[in-house]
Amino acid sequence: MSEWQTKRLGDVLQLNYGKSLPLKSRVDGAIPVYGSNGIVGSHNYPIVDKPGLVVGRKGSAGEVHFSRRPFCPIDTTFYVTEDDAPDTDLEFLFYLLRHVDLRRITGDVGVPGLNREMAYMEPVRLPAALPEQKKIAHILSTVQRAIEAQERIIQTTTDLKKALMHKLFTEGLRNEPQKQTEIGPVPESWEVVTVQDLVDRDIIDKPIDGNHGEIHPKVADFVSEGIPFIMASDLKGGLVDLKTCNFLTKERADSLRKGFSLPGDVLISHKATIGETAIVPAVEHYIMLTPQVTYYRVLDRDALSNRYLRCYFDSPTFQKPLKNVAGDGSTRAYIGITKQRGLPVLVPKIDEQRELADILGCLDEKIRQAIAKEKAFSDLFRTLLHELMTAKTRVANINLAIAT
Numbered sequence: 001m002s003e004w005q006t007k008r009l010g011d012v013l014q015l016n017y018g019k020s021l022p023l024k025s026r027v028d029g030a031i032p033v034y035g036s037n038g039i040v041g042s043h044n045y046p047i048v049d050k051p052g053l054v055v056g057r058k059g060s061a062g063e064v065h066f067s068r069r070p071f072c073p074i075d076t077t078f079y080v081t082e083d084d085a086p087d088t089d090l091e092f093l094f095y096l097l098r099h100v101d102l103r104r105i106t107g108d109v110g111v112p113g114l115n116r117e118m119a120y121m122e123p124v125r126l127p128a129a130l131p132e133q134k135k136i137a138h139i140l141s142t143v144q145r146a147i148e149a150q151e152r153i154i155q156t157t158t159d160l161k162k163a164l165m166h167k168l169f170t171e172g173l174r175n176e177p178q179k180q181t182e183i184g185p186v187p188e189s190w191e192v193v194t195v196q197d198l199v200d201r202d203i204i205d206k207p208i209d210g211n212h213g214e215i216h217p218k219v220a221d222f223v224s225e226g227i228p229f230i231m232a233s234d235l236k237g238g239l240v241d242l243k244t245c246n247f248l249t250k251e252r253a254d255s256l257r258k259g260f261s262l263p264g265d266v267l268i269s270h271k272a273t274i275g276e277t278a279i280v281p282a283v284e285h286y287i288m289l290t291p292q293v294t295y296y297r298v299l300d301r302d303a304l305s306n307r308y309l310r311c312y313f314d315s316p317t318f319q320k321p322l323k324n325v326a327g328d329g330s331t332r333a334y335i336g337i338t339k340q341r342g343l344p345v346l347v348p349k350i351d352e353q354r355e356l357a358d359i360l361g362c363l364d365e366k367i368r369q370a371i372a373k374e375k376a377f378s379d380l381f382r383t384l385l386h387e388l389m390t391a392k393t394r395v396a397n398i399n400l401a402i403a404t
Helices: 090-100 116-120 130-171 195-200 250-254 306-314 316-326 350-389
Strands: 004-008 031-035 038-043 052-056 064-067 077-080 123-127 178-181 184-187 191-194 227-230 246-248 266-271 273-279 287-289 293-296 344-347
Touching: 031 064, 031 077, 052 090, 064 090, 090 123, 090 130, 090 350, 123 130, 130 184, 130 306, 130 316, 130 350, 191 195, 195 344, 227 250, 246 250, 266 306, 273 306, 273 316, 287 293, 306 316, 306 344, 306 350, 316 344
Parallel strands: 227 287
Antiparallel strands: 004 123, 031 038, 052 064, 052 077, 178 184, 191 344, 227 246, 266 273, 266 293
């Protein structure tokens, strides 16, 4: 293995200033236009006629991007090509700059900016031999491609689910005629009711959220384990995140007035973050809700499936009126329990509910698996980036096999 050397960044590369290319001067084409935060458009002719790195100079200062083809870096960026780093593999340099993290030295007054001379003074360590640089870059690129593959699966499956939900909640599964309703066309046999109708018919319990005002738990009440205290941000990907949420002692939780949510309850966020959903998993006692989250408890499982209800809550048919009433997009977006009771609910026959939940549940599971893999690969990437760029682990000691 080659020896490692310590240099100033300015002895490794030259940062060139990007060029002005205002929107009105661009001609739509195949050449990517890069700003400090990545691709911001396209043009028909490159400013740089070979692959290169783009480093944010203003705005997202210190961010690093890799264009593997000719490109246009605009005047909020620096750029680097192989000609500007003659003794360094360009892909290795991409990962070296990510490891160095030039965001640390950007100014914090007004628009963040990266000073070229300050960047040049940064110390960096790198192997002297190009073959070792290329091996490091290959390992990191392999993991990066695995991350990107999972991101594509997440995006395509999410898009498929959205399209499928629109179809399922307007056409159903039985090829039956449609009827026009206040929320649009739906299968003829489906009921259109309100949340309050379901309460009146004892199909669901009264929706309840967490404790408001003075009895709301404070930060000083939080402990390392106990009763999960669930905020809107703890509803992730259709699940309740019980690993990173806050906890209360059972004594403190028992002292509260409401918000006691049981396994099987359907949760929906209704304040600030609107419309995130989940089903409460098996827990020892219960979970406690904040005022940001409402639980819906199904009482008659022969009339309504809780899994179907969560899928319906995810659908555009429900999300659109929910967010319209809540004023989604506002910093004060909120829909209280009273207004939630007036929201529409589509209710097919129970067997069709269960089939719909099974279909959409398969897509949810595929998304969850991809998210878990993406996180695992991202964690691996961060570890390898540190280990390889500090020479704590040498490439000869790595046998990397990635299964996506």
